Amino acid sequence: MxxxxxxxxxxxxxxxxxxxxxxxxxxxxxxxxxxxxxxxxxxxxxxxxxxxxxxxxxxxxxxxxxxxxxxxxxxxxxxxxxxxxxxxxxxxxxxxxxxxxxxxxxxxxxxxxxxxxxxITEYKRAAAALHESVEKLRLAVEAADLRYWEWDAASGALQAPPLEHDDRVYAEDRERCQQAWREAVARGEPYEAEYRVDTPQGEIEWFFSRAVPVLDGGGKLRRMIGVSQDITARKRREEAVQFLAYHDSLTGLPNRRLLDDRLRQSLYAAERRERRLAVMLLDLDGFKRVNDSLGHRAGDAVLREVAARLASCMRKADTVARQGGDEFAIVLSDVESQGDCRIVAEKILRALEKDFRVDGESFSIGASMGIALFPADAGDSDALLRNADAAMYRAKQLGRNQYCFYTGWGRAV
Missing domain, CATH: 3.30.450.20 (PAS domain)
Structure with missing residues (x-):
């Protein structure tokens, strides 16, 4: 045996x-x-x-x-x-x-x-540890509002496809995302994209997708593993910060920073096309009485109403901005003559004629306006604003609630 x-x-x-x-x-x-x-x-x-x-x-x-x-x-x-x-x-x-x-x-x-x-004690411990790790990863993905997905290179199949493959993605974003996807797949490189999505409620949401390639031993792409995240809230915050950087927080109008940028752009366009533009500075008459009588909260309400009335007098191509306090600035693009400026100025005075009501009180507020034209009165933004300011103070000297044109040498009519 x-x-x-x-x-x-x-x-x-x-x-x-x-x-x-x-x-x-x-x-x-x-x-x-x-x-x-x-x-x-x-x-x-x-x-x-x-x-x-x-x-x-x-x-x-x-x-x-x-x-x-x-x-x-x-x-x-x-x-x-x-x-x-x-x-x-x-x-x-x-x-x-x-x-x-x-x-x-x-x-x-x-x-x-x-x-x-x-x-099998060690096996059970390892399985428990793996389960715990998977659960932690699941909770982390859930907490980060991530959407996991995979793409198989052999079949081209998507498991839980990212939204850039959805028809709800904005058309302007869809081609850009798909082009980035094709390039990442062709090169076996990571993929990233931000894009907008139309919701069934007609709102816009923002998403960010990122994927990393999984290669075989020969360096050939086997699959892409990725996550997509709703970044709408982050985008809203960024937009709010961006808006506050260029807009007045009280009235929502462009602030001095955005006014300067818009004025430079308008000057460049006017010079290139050999057209005229006008700058109007407006200071409220009688506004101090509102603050003194009812306080700053009432004054803020009046400023918001003034901003709305001024905006209603403007064309889409024009800019109305708040300089600060009770002073506003207006850029009128593509004007033919002083006559065009008079039409706008008189329209503003009529818009401000109606009483302002705050906390049961009625106030009558007017405006003194100064107007300077390019290229007749100045050739750059600083000079235009300075000359419009001189014309505005001349309007106040002449009795307020009216407008004056700058005529050179510090005079205004």
């Missing part, structure tokens, strides 16, 4: 195996445990455990279930890879994957059970 096939060889193989080989009698008492397996699994000598009830080592919460499985095996059923937990000699627990088959006597009657057990 081959030495490796002899009973002694099998016995040595079992006795020295780190896995547990075991047998139970009909009463559930240990009848056999291999020495090395018993020491490794239970931290005890096999001889000490022989004759002891198997249920002594089963974790209490699993005792009823394990007893039911043992009864199934005694009824002639074989059970494989069932997981359980046993208590070691030091009080700690070990997770086991067990196989059990009926043990039959000489007459074929089931007289017990026999099988093997494998320590």
């Amino acid at each position: 081959d030495e490796l096939s002899s009973p002694d060889a099998y016995r040595n193989l079992v006795e020295t195996s780190s896995e547990l080989f075991w047998s139970l009698d009909e009463a559930g008492r240990w009848t056999y445990l291999n020495a090395v397996g018993a020491r490794r699994i239970y931290g005890r000598e096999a001889a000490v455990m022989i004759g002891r009830p198997h249920g002594e080592v089963v974790a209490q919460e699993l005792a009823e279930r394990d007893e039911a499985i043992f009864r199934r095996v005694l009824a002639g059923e074989s059970v494989f890879d069932y997981e359980t937990r046993h208590r070691r000699n030091d009080g700690s627990y070990v997770d086991l994957s067990m196989n059990a088959i009926p043990l039959r006597g000489a007459q074929g009657r089931v007289v017990g059970a026999t099988g093997t057990a494998r320590d």
Whole structure:
């Protein structure tokens, strides 16, 4: 007989195996445990455990279930890879994957059970740690409002496709996103895109998508793994900051910074096209009485109403801005003559004629306006504003609630 096939060889193989080989009698008492397996699994000598009830080592919460499985095996059923937990000699627990088959006597009657057990404690810990990591990642993705997606290079299939493949993406953004996608795929490089989306409610939302390539051993693209994020709130904040940088926070009109930019652009266009433009400075008459009578809150309400009335007098190409306090500036593009300016100035005076009502009080507020024209009165923005300011103060000297044109040498008519 081959030495490796002899009973002694099998016995040595079992006795020295780190896995547990075991047998139970009909009463559930240990009848056999291999020495090395018993020491490794239970931290005890096999001889000490022989004759002891198997249920002594089963974790209490699993005792009823394990007893039911043992009864199934005694009824002639074989059970494989069932997981359980046993208590070691030091009080700690070990997770086991067990196989059990009926043990039959000489007459074929089931007289017990026999099988093997494998320590899967480390596997269970690793699985639990992996589950925890996956759960943390899921919560992080959820907290960051991220949408996970994958693209398979072989099939071209998208799993949970990003919104840039959706018809709701703005047409102006869609082609740009798709072009960036094609280039990233062709080069096997990361992909990034920001884009706008039309919602069913007719609103605009902003999204950001980023994907990284997964390459095979030969450097060929296998898939793209990415996330998409709703960045609408961030965009709204950026737009608000941008708006406040160039607009008056009280009235919403352009501020001095935006006025300077608009005036420079208008001057450039007028010079290139050989056209005229006008700058009007407007200072409210009687506004101080509102602040003195009802306080700054009422004064703010009047300023907002003045801004609205001024804006209603302007063409789309014109600019009305708040200089500060109760002073406003207006840029009239493409004017033919002083006559065009008079039409606008008289329209403004009529718009301000109607009383302003604040907290039950009525106030009559007028305006003194100064007007300077390009290129007749000045050739740059600073000079235009300065000359319009001189004309405005001349209007105040002449009795207020009227307008004056700058005529040179500091005079105004």
